[in-house]
Amino acid sequence: MTATAGYRLDQIGALLGARVEGDGALLIRGAAEPAAAAADQLALALDPKYAPGLARGGAQAALLWEGADWQTFGLRGAILVARPRFAMAALTRALDPGPAIAPGRHPLAAIDPSAEIGDGAAIGPFAVIGAKARIGPGARIASHVSVGEGAEIGADALLHAGVRIGARVRIGARFIAQPNAVVGADGFSFVTPEPSAVETARAAVGGRGPAAGGEAAAKPQAWARIHSLGSVTIGDDVEIGALSAIDRGTIRDTTVGSGTKIDNQVQIGHNCTIGRDCLFCAQVGVSGSVRVGDRVVLAGKVGVSDNIFIGSDVVAGGGTRIRTNVPAGRVILGDPAVKMETQIAINKAVRRLPRLMERLAAGKKAVPNDPDSD
Numbered sequence: 001m002t003a004t005a006g007y008r009l010d011q012i013g014a015l016l017g018a019r020v021e022g023d024g025a026l027l028i029r030g031a032a033e034p035a036a037a038a039a040d041q042l043a044l045a046l047d048p049k050y051a052p053g054l055a056r057g058g059a060q061a062a063l064l065w066e067g068a069d070w071q072t073f074g075l076r077g078a079i080l081v082a083r084p085r086f087a088m089a090a091l092t093r094a095l096d097p098g099p100a101i102a103p104g105r106h107p108l109a110a111i112d113p114s115a116e117i118g119d120g121a122a123i124g125p126f127a128v129i130g131a132k133a134r135i136g137p138g139a140r141i142a143s144h145v146s147v148g149e150g151a152e153i154g155a156d157a158l159l160h161a162g163v164r165i166g167a168r169v170r171i172g173a174r175f176i177a178q179p180n181a182v183v184g185a186d187g188f189s190f191v192t193p194e195p196s197a198v199e200t201a202r203a204a205v206g207g208r209g210p211a212a213g214g215e216a217a218a219k220p221q222a223w224a225r226i227h228s229l230g231s232v233t234i235g236d237d238v239e240i241g242a243l244s245a246i247d248r249g250t251i252r253d254t255t256v257g258s259g260t261k262i263d264n265q266v267q268i269g270h271n272c273t274i275g276r277d278c279l280f281c282a283q284v285g286v287s288g289s290v291r292v293g294d295r296v297v298l299a300g301k302v303g304v305s306d307n308i309f310i311g312s313d314v315v316a317g318g319g320t321r322i323r324t325n326v327p328a329g330r331v332i333l334g335d336p337a338v339k340m341e342t343q344i345a346i347n348k349a350v351r352r353l354p355r356l357m358e359r360l361a362a363g364k365k366a367v368p369n370d371p372d373s374d
Contacts, residue, residue: 005174007094009077012042012079015094016087022069022077026061031095034059042091045073060076063087086129099160103142109141136173148184154236166248172236172258181240184232187247187254187270187288190223201271226250228270235276241266247288257294275312293328315345 007015010024014062029040034053038041043059045051045068054062054073061077061086064070070078081087101122105111108125115129118137128146129135136146136155145159148167153159157175165171166184175184195203204284230249235258240246244266248254254268257276262268268278269288279291290304292314300318304310311328321335334343 006040009042009079011079012094013079014090016081016090018079018081018087020079021078022061022075024077026077028061031063031091032057032059037062042079044084046088063091077098096246098158099140099142101142102370112149130167142165151184160242166231169232169248170231170253171234171236174237175234178240178242178244178264178279180243182245183234183240183249185245186228187250189226189228189250189270189288190224192221192223194219194221198221230254230271230346232256238262241282263300269306283319284328 006027006029008024008080009026009028010020012028012282013020014092015081016142017239018063018340027040029044031044032038034043034045034050035056037059037329039056039058039060041059043054043057043062045054045064047060048064054075062073062075063079063081065084066080066265068078068080070080070185070296103122105117105123106125106127109123110125111117111129111135112131113124115130115135116131117123117135118139120133120138121141123129123141124143124145126144127141129170130147130151133147134148135141136151136153136157137152138155139157141147141159142159142161145163147153147165148169150168152170153165154171154173156173157171158175159165159303160179164178164285169184170347171183171326176299228248228250231252232246232248232254233253233321234256237259238256239259241264244262246254246256246268249271252271254270254272256268257275257278259277260274262280263282263284265282267283267357268286270291271289273291275294277290278296279300284298285303286304289307289308293308293314294308295313296310297315299316299320302316302319303321305323308322309325310322311326311330313329313352314326315331316322316337317333317340319335320333320337323331326332326337327364331340332338333340334346
């Protein structure tokens with residue numbers, strides 16, 4: 001990462017609200033790992049284990065942990081922070097130039113005359129802005145982005161190349177969408193004239209039909225589409241990763257609360273209600289009509305069944321399958337999801353099974369006239 005003009009070391013310290021030691025006038029034009037840092041780059045030695053790399057690199061200054069003896073590393077200056085990784089948020093924000101989108105409207109952009117474009121907005125080539133769409137002040141729209149009719153994008157938003165925003169979607173301020181994210185596609189909702197095999201199977205599992213495990217009804221019939229009349233409403237400071245998708249609601253809007261961050265290749269189904277400050281990691285799949293509280297963390301490849309509720313402050317470990325409601329504050333893991341400590345106990349028991357079976361077989365051989373012994 002680079003910052004062409006650069007910052008003085010003491011300016012960076014002020015941005016981070018951190019203490020600067022040594023030569024605060026050092027000019028910093030970028031950041032790098034300790035062993036790869038050049039003289040005009042800030043070495044990021046966030047933990048003592050990274051300190052040996054400082055001797056192999058050429059950095060004159062480094063971002064270090066609180067209490068570090070910076071002078072022993074041969075540096076001319078240092079920034080000392082109590083929580084180095086948190087300091088990275090402000091540092092990277094200052095040094096990140098973002099995509100190169102020229103100010104104003106590119107002549108190759110297609111903007112409907114009825115669209116409202118806020119002051120200072122930048123719209124790149126081959127972007128398409130639909131009728132009566134509203135783009136907030138300072139928003140940046142990269143190339144090949146499409147914004148549907150009646151959609152609203154808040155101030156200082158950043159839409160990377162290839163993003164698709166559907167009709168009548170409403171998005172708050174400082175929204176970030178990575179390349180090829182899609183907000184406002186139709187929900188996946190289909191129905192048959194008579195109960196389908198899926199409905200029959202569900203009724204069996206719920207004890208409302210034939211015993212589970214039997215053959216489901218297989219009467220030939222076509223799927224009829226349920227159209228999505230709702231849209232998507234997204235709060236402020238939300239980020240959506242590359243190739244992720246948020247489907248519009250069937251009647252009411254799918255909603256995502258302010259501050260929520262969504263990683264790459266995440267699917268949010270129709271009618272979902274996602275709370276504030278949630279964190280969804282890569283390949284999370286949330287089925288339709290799920291309600292999620294605030295500050296929920298879903299690690300990679302977590303799957304969530306439809307029509308359930310996940311309480312606030314729930315943390316789900318990677319690969320968890322959530323099939324039933326989860327109370328607030330619970331830490332869960334496994335398939336099906338259980339308390340994390342329970343799943344760890346299950347894993348330990350499973351690892352012991354081969355040894356247990358060997359002991360059981362040996363015990364059977366030792367018992368005379370055992371019909372099950374060899």
